[in-house]
Amino acid sequence: MASRRNSSNVEPILAALATMQANVERSQKSQAHDYLEKFQKSPEAWKETHVLLSSPNTVAEAKLFAATTLKGKITYDLDQLPRESLPSLRDSILNLLISYREGPRPVRTQLCVCLANLAIQMLEWKDVLSHVGSAIGDSAGDCILEFLKVLPEEVTEGRKINLTEDELANRTKELLEDNASQVLTLLVQYSSSSATAGSNPRLYECISSWLREIPAADVVNSPLLDAIIGSLSNEDSFDASVDCICTILRDTREVDESMEVIQIIYPRIMSLRTKIGQVADSGDLETYKGIARIFAEAGEAWVVMIARLPAEFNGLVESVLECCGRDQDRDAIALTFLFWFELKQIITLEKYKQARIHYAGVFGKLIDIMIKHLEYPNPDGDNADLFDGDREQEEKFREFRHQMGDVLKDCCDVITVTECLGKSFNLIQRWITTYGSQATSASVPHWQELEAPLFSMRAMGRMVSPEESVVLRQVIPLIVQIPDHEKLRFQAIMALARYTAWTAHHPEFLQPQLKFIIAGFSHSSKEVVRAAALAFKFFGTDCRKLLESNVTELHSFYESVLDGLPPMSQEEITEGVACIISIQQTNKIYEAFKLYCDPVIKRLMSRANEARDARDDVSKLAVADYVQLLTIFVQNIQPDVSPQEENPAVKYCQEILPVLSTIAENFTDSTPILERVCRCWRYMVLSYRTAILPLLPTLAQQLASGFENSRQGCFLWATDSVLREFAEGAEFVDPSTSQAIYNFFEQQALAFLRIMNDLPAEELPDVIEDFFRLLIDALIYYHQQLLLSPVCQHILSASISALTLQQELPLKATLHFLRDLLSYGTDHPNSSNFDYRDDTQALRGNPLHIQQAVKALVVAQGEPLVQRILTGMMFSFPPDCFYDASGVLLSLFEVVPMETGSWLKGTISMLPAGSIRMGEADRLMNAVGTKVQAGDFRKVRVLLQDFTTSYRRRNVAPREGLGRLEATRFRFNG
Numbered sequence: 001m002a003s004r005r006n007s008s009n010v011e012p013i014l015a016a017l018a019t020m021q022a023n024v025e026r027s028q029k030s031q032a033h034d035y036l037e038k039f040q041k042s043p044e045a046w047k048e049t050h051v052l053l054s055s056p057n058t059v060a061e062a063k064l065f066a067a068t069t070l071k072g073k074i075t076y077d078l079d080q081l082p083r084e085s086l087p088s089l090r091d092s093i094l095n096l097l098i099s100y101r102e103g104p105r106p107v108r109t110q111l112c113v114c115l116a117n118l119a120i121q122m123l124e125w126k127d128v129l130s131h132v133g134s135a136i137g138d139s140a141g142d143c144i145l146e147f148l149k150v151l152p153e154e155v156t157e158g159r160k161i162n163l164t165e166d167e168l169a170n171r172t173k174e175l176l177e178d179n180a181s182q183v184l185t186l187l188v189q190y191s192s193s194s195a196t197a198g199s200n201p202r203l204y205e206c207i208s209s210w211l212r213e214i215p216a217a218d219v220v221n222s223p224l225l226d227a228i229i230g231s232l233s234n235e236d237s238f239d240a241s242v243d244c245i246c247t248i249l250r251d252t253r254e255v256d257e258s259m260e261v262i263q264i265i266y267p268r269i270m271s272l273r274t275k276i277g278q279v280a281d282s283g284d285l286e287t288y289k290g291i292a293r294i295f296a297e298a299g300e301a302w303v304v305m306i307a308r309l310p311a312e313f314n315g316l317v318e319s320v321l322e323c324c325g326r327d328q329d330r331d332a333i334a335l336t337f338l339f340w341f342e343l344k345q346i347i348t349l350e351k352y353k354q355a356r357i358h359y360a361g362v363f364g365k366l367i368d369i370m371i372k373h374l375e376y377p378n379p380d381g382d383n384a385d386l387f388d389g390d391r392e393q394e395e396k397f398r399e400f401r402h403q404m405g406d407v408l409k410d411c412c413d414v415i416t417v418t419e420c421l422g423k424s425f426n427l428i429q430r431w432i433t434t435y436g437s438q439a440t441s442a443s444v445p446h447w448q449e450l451e452a453p454l455f456s457m458r459a460m461g462r463m464v465s466p467e468e469s470v471v472l473r474q475v476i477p478l479i480v481q482i483p484d485h486e487k488l489r490f491q492a493i494m495a496l497a498r499y500t501a502w503t504a505h506h507p508e509f510l511q512p513q514l515k516f517i518i519a520g521f522s523h524s525s526k527e528v529v530r531a532a533a534l535a536f537k538f539f540g541t542d543c544r545k546l547l548e549s550n551v552t553e554l555h556s557f558y559e560s561v562l563d564g565l566p567p568m569s570q571e572e573i574t575e576g577v578a579c580i581i582s583i584q585q586t587n588k589i590y591e592a593f594k595l596y597c598d599p600v601i602k603r604l605m606s607r608a609n610e611a612r613d614a615r616d617d618v619s620k621l622a623v624a625d626y627v628q629l630l631t632i633f634v635q636n637i638q639p640d641v642s643p644q645e646e647n648p649a650v651k652y653c654q655e656i657l658p659v660l661s662t663i664a665e666n667f668t669d670s671t672p673i674l675e676r677v678c679r680c681w682r683y684m685v686l687s688y689r690t691a692i693l694p695l696l697p698t699l700a701q702q703l704a705s706g707f708e709n710s711r712q713g714c715f716l717w718a719t720d721s722v723l724r725e726f727a728e729g730a731e732f733v734d735p736s737t738s739q740a741i742y743n744f745f746e747q748q749a750l751a752f753l754r755i756m757n758d759l760p761a762e763e764l765p766d767v768i769e770d771f772f773r774l775l776i777d778a779l780i781y782y783h784q785q786l787l788l789s790p791v792c793q794h795i796l797s798a799s800i801s802a803l804t805l806q807q808e809l810p811l812k813a814t815l816h817f818l819r820d821l822l823s824y825g826t827d828h829p830n831s832s833n834f835d836y837r838d839d840t841q842a843l844r845g846n847p848l849h850i851q852q853a854v855k856a857l858v859v860a861q862g863e864p865l866v867q868r869i870l871t872g873m874m875f876s877f878p879p880d881c882f883y884d885a886s887g888v889l890l891s892l893f894e895v896v897p898m899e900t901g902s903w904l905k906g907t908i909s910m911l912p913a914g915s916i917r918m919g920e921a922d923r924l925m926n927a928v929g930t931k932v933q934a935g936d937f938r939k940v941r942v943l944l945q946d947f948t949t950s951y952r953r954r955n956v957a958p959r960e961g962l963g964r965l966e967a968t969r970f971r972f973n974g
Contacts, residue, residue: 010051013039017062040069041955043080046089049073053096053107060104067110074117075161076954079917086122093118094135097147101140112147116154120161120171129179133186141190145202148183149209152176156212162917162950180213184222191227198227201240208240208247216251217261229268232275232290242290245269249294249301262302266316269298273319280326292323292332299339307346310358317343317362325369330400333373337407340366344410356414363414367423367456370404370411374452376487405459412463420460421471427453428478439483447485454479454491461498466505476509480516486525493520493528497535500542507546514539521561533569540576544583551580551592559599567625574629578636589639590648597652600629601659608663620670623663627676630656634683643732647691653684654695661702668710678706678714685721690732696722700744708751711759713770719748720774727781742782748774749791756798757971761805768802769810772817779820780831787824787853796821796861803868808878815884818865822891825854858896866892866903867910873948874911874955882945890941897932904928904944915955920947 012035019032039045052058052066070093073080081089093115100108119128129148136143155172163171187207191198207214207224219225228244231237248265252258272291279288299306299320306313320336327333347356376397377386387394412420431450438445457475464472476499479492496513503509517539520532540547547554558577562570581592604626611619637649660677667673681699685692692699700722707715723745728738752771761768775795778786786792802814823830829846858865866889873885892900908921924947931939 009044010048010055013048013052013065014059014062017065021061036065040072041077043077045069045073046081050092050096053111054099060107063104063107064110067107067114071110071114071117074114074121078118078121079162086118087125090115090118090122090125091135094132097143098136098140101136101143108143109146109150112143112150113154115147116151117161119151119175120155120168121163123167123171126174128175129182141193141197142200142202145190145200145206148186149202149206152209152212176213180210181218183210184214184218184224188222188224191224199231199234199237201237204228204231204237204240204244208244211244211247211251216248216258219248220261220264225265225268229271232272238287238290242293245294246297249297253301255302255305262305266298266302266313269294270315270319273315273322276319276322276326280328285329285331288327289332289335292320292327293335295319295323296336296339299336300342303339303342303346306343307349307352307355310355314358317359321362321365321369324366324373327373330373330397334400334403337403340407340410344413348413360415363411364419364423367408367411367415367420370407371424371427371452371456374401374404374455375448376451378446378448401455402459405455408456408459409463412460417460417463417465417468418470421457421464421468421475424453424456424460425471425475425478428475432478436483439485441484444483444485444488447483447488450482451487451491454482454488454495458491458495458498461495464499464502466502468502472499472502473506473509476513480512484523486523486528489520489523490525490528490531493517493531493535497531497538500535500538503539504542504546510539510543510546518557521565526566530566530569533565533572537572537576540579544579547580548583551577551584552595554580555595558596563603567628570625570629571632574632575636578633581633582637582639586639586641586648589637590651593633593637593649593652594655597630597633597656600626600633601656604630604663605659608666612666617670617672620667621672623667624670624672624676627660627663627673627680630660631676631680631683634680634687638687641691643690647688650684650688650691650695653688653692657695657698661698664702664706665709668706671712671714674706674710674712675714678703678712678718682718682721685718685725689725690730692725693737696726696737700741704744704747704751707748711755711764711767713767716748716752716767716770716774719745720770720777723774723777723781742785745774745778745782746789746791749795753791753794753798756801761802765805765807765810768805769813772799772802772810772813775817776813776820779817779824783824783829783831784850787821787850787857792853793857793860796857796865800861800865800868803872804876806876806878808880811872811877811881812884815881815888818888819884819891821854822858822888822895825851825858825891825895827851855895858892859899862892862896862899863903863906866900867907870904870907870944870948873944874951882948886941886945886948889944890937893932893937893940901925901929901932911951916951 016032016035016039019028020036039048049066049070052062053070058066074089078086093111097108097111097115100111115132119125125131128151132147133144136147155175161168187203187210191203197203207219207228211219228241228248231241232245234241248261252261252265255262272294275291276288276295279291295316299316302313302316306317320339324333324336343359346352347359379386379388387397408420428450431446431453435445435450444450457479476496479496482488482492493516496517503513517532517535520528520535523529523532554577558573561573565573577596581589581596584592604623607619607622607626611623614620634649634653639647639649641647660680664674664677681703684695684699703715703719703722706712707719723741726733726737726741728735728742730738749771752767755764755767775786799814799818802810805811805814820830824846827846869885869888873882877885889900889904905921905925908916908924924943927943928940931937931943
């Protein structure tokens with residue numbers, strides 16, 4: 001395998017690698033990439049990689065490329081070599097490994113992986129460890145350790161290697177289980193072999209890797225434990241030692257089975273507590289994070305013991321708390337969050353009530369620490385940038401605060417909400433007492449110390465019961481009087497927004513808060529204005545009953561602020577007032593609806609007139625935004641009236657429907673506008689259900705013409721809501737209406753098929769997704785009509801064409817439809833088994849003529865369907881589509897097993913030559929045939945998934961194109 005060829009054979013490879021790293025045209029890089037990709041899959045790569053790796057003149061980048069390519073060849077293409085040549089391949093890799101024993105490390109690592117993957121597949125090689133050890137020699141310690149490290153990792157990932165499950169299980173036992181004690185002995189010997197061996201990070205990486213097989217008890221009871229703990233004092237081995245300790249800790253999570261190990265390792269872990277203060281004082285951030293990680297992971301692993309024996313494990317909990325308290329840079333504290341959550345989860349169980357009482361003090365201190373860490377930095381000067389212009393650091397701090405807020409919620413569960421809120425209240429009160437008199441409109445001293453407890457109150461808001469009667473009565477009057485500082489005002493408004501459910505039960509506190517919120521709309525800060533809009537939404541939602549009489553007064557406020565708000569804030573304030581309208585008496589809803597929405601309609605028409613002649617998209621987006629406001633009113637105003645009464649909301653919708661129809665007709669090229677209009681129509685149906693019947697003819701006509709003129713999928717999305725609400729058997733819907741709705745659906749389907757005929761699927765991903773989601777509901781509610789309709793065969797053909805897409809969402813919709821469709825070829829379709837049209841709720845079977853109709857469809861088009869599914873799984877489908885794609889194949893085997901087996905065999909025979917291993921297709925078909933005959937269709941699915949996954953890994957892209965498996969273009973005449 002190490003034979004030499006003329007250097008000119010590798011020159012194109014080196015030239016392509018140089019091109020990839022050079023500053024050249026994109027087209028040149030693309031050509032070089034394609035050349036290298038084809039080279040990696042070619043049989044010639046076996047020799048050329050050895051030439052590159054054996055030449056002393058090869059540059060480092062080319063050596064790494066060659067080693068990586070060789071790894072891929074061994075993993076996926078080992079069948080390209082005669083079986084008798086594998087020993088010489090093994091020897092050549094060992095020789096290369098000896099050459100690279102001193103580095104470069106990336107190349108050495110890849111060669112170790114090569115050797116490990118060869119060892120897994122070379123079943124006749126029984127003495128792997130001893131052979132490698134004798135070949136490389138004792139002097140190459142790092143090389144041996146690296147091979148030992150990667151071997152368990154590669155065996156664990158063995159599913160990517162072409163071995164049967166039994167072969168892989170046996171090989172795993174031979175390579176790992178049978179060698180575990182030998183490896184442990186070897187590692188113990190190495191750790192004391194020299195003065196520097198104990199500080200070698202490769203040793204601890206190797207131990208971590210083999211802890212998959214070597215029990216943690218064996219490691220802890222060996223001299224390796226002293227070496228691991230001792231290596232924490234060495235800078236070079238510190239990180240690897242931390243990883244190793246944490247791996248051991250995770251292995252002791254089953255505490256009842258690991259008591260002896262825990263008893264040995266617990267005092268060794270606690271001996272590290274003195275390092276917390278030492279490292280914190282030294283400012284060594286990375287070491288501090290490592291120490292904090294050890295204590296946090298120990299807490300996570302032993303959380304059950306901490307709850308059972310709180311006194312004995314109190315020191316560990318206190319150590320984690322100390323890690324939090326001393327973390328001035330806030331870089332290590334996040335490592336402890338999971339521990340606090342898991343501890344909260346277990347000690348709040350009644351069984352561990354004593355532990356909850358015991359740790360109450362710890363959680364009380366934790367709240368103090370968290371609130372302190374919530375404080376913004378305190379830069380020099382009143383106007384200095386808080387983060388010195390580092391916006392990334394600022395965003396990271398914002399996200400981090402919300403994580404700390406989750407810890408505060410955990411504390412609320414342990415020591416009661418009242419006590420936690422009391423700590424925030426005390427800090428707010430202390431600031432007012434200390435600095436309140438010094439605050440002016442221009443300067444607020446130490447504002448960070450007030451903002452942090454305000455944020456903590458906001459974070460804990462979800463935990464507070466409306467019945468809380470101690471702290472909020474005292475703190476809310478203070479909040480509405482805080483100084484006018486941007487961040488303080490923002491945080492105060494956001495905090496009040498969290499307590500609207502409490503305010504709904506304490507109406508005496510509503511008006512001061514509402515006044516404070518409304519004043520926020522006049523603030524100079526955009527952030528404060530946005531916070532005020534969000535808060536108003538929550539006040540309108542939760543306090544709607546208290547604000548029922550203010551509906552007219554609030555209209556003036558709504559009109560005065562609406563146009564000055566950004567779109568999101570417009571939506572939020574609109575939702576607030578819509579909720580207040582929804583609580584009005586039925587005879588007043590139409591009047592209130594009209595009062596608020598007529599001005600919105602006027603704005604909408606004005607913006608539409610401006611946008612008609614505008615060339616930019618900004619004015620069109622403004623139109624879409626105002627349509628969205630109407631939708632929010634429709635979503636939230638749902639009066640409770642009987643079917644015999646006129647619905648006042650529908651009465652108003654009847655007035656605005658012509659306006660929306662005109663906008664849809666005039667903006668057929670604007671996707672945002674059409675999507676918002678269809679969304680509004682959809683919610684008219686969802687909100688008012690059968691009460692919308694008077695509008696239905698006009699609405700259906702608009703949906704049909706809109707889809708045909710615009711070719712936008714949103715019209716199908718809105719059609720789906722009509723289909724579901726007026727389906728056959730729906731309450732208050734007569735059969736003639738349901739039949740008319742089905743005719744309307746079929747009209748939409750024909751329009752879609754004409755569009756699919758005119759345009760390739762690649763240009764219609766969103767429309768395809770919406771259409772097949774519509775079809776899924778059509779199968780549920782109208783499967784009798786649809787499956788027997790002539791249009792169904794064209795729909796199936798369109799679905800096959802849609803499978804050429806590579807986007808996940810339209811593919812999933814298509815695959816879900818196909819699975820549902822095929823289920824009607826069996827006696828267990830994917831729909832309800834009950835018939836609710838009478839009181840008997842009798843089981844409803846799938847009629848034989850429906851099953852026969854589906855089977856006829858499949859027989860006519862099953863072959864191209866199998867080709868598209870299998871080709872997609874091998875080449876183009878996103879990974880998340882595999883389950884549904886294999887589900888389609890499984891359904892085909894259930895419906896027409898013999899025909900599907902024939903189509904499968906034919907599809908595999910059309911794959912590019914050399915892309916599957918010799919005999920692989922025959923083995924697959926024999927296995928599939930056996931499972932089909934036994935009726936074990938689930939195993940068929942597993943076989944097909946394994947085959948396509950293996951194929952895809954070896955052939956990431958078609959080598960010579962898809963050839964005869966290229967998809968055909970969808971055609972429809974109708």
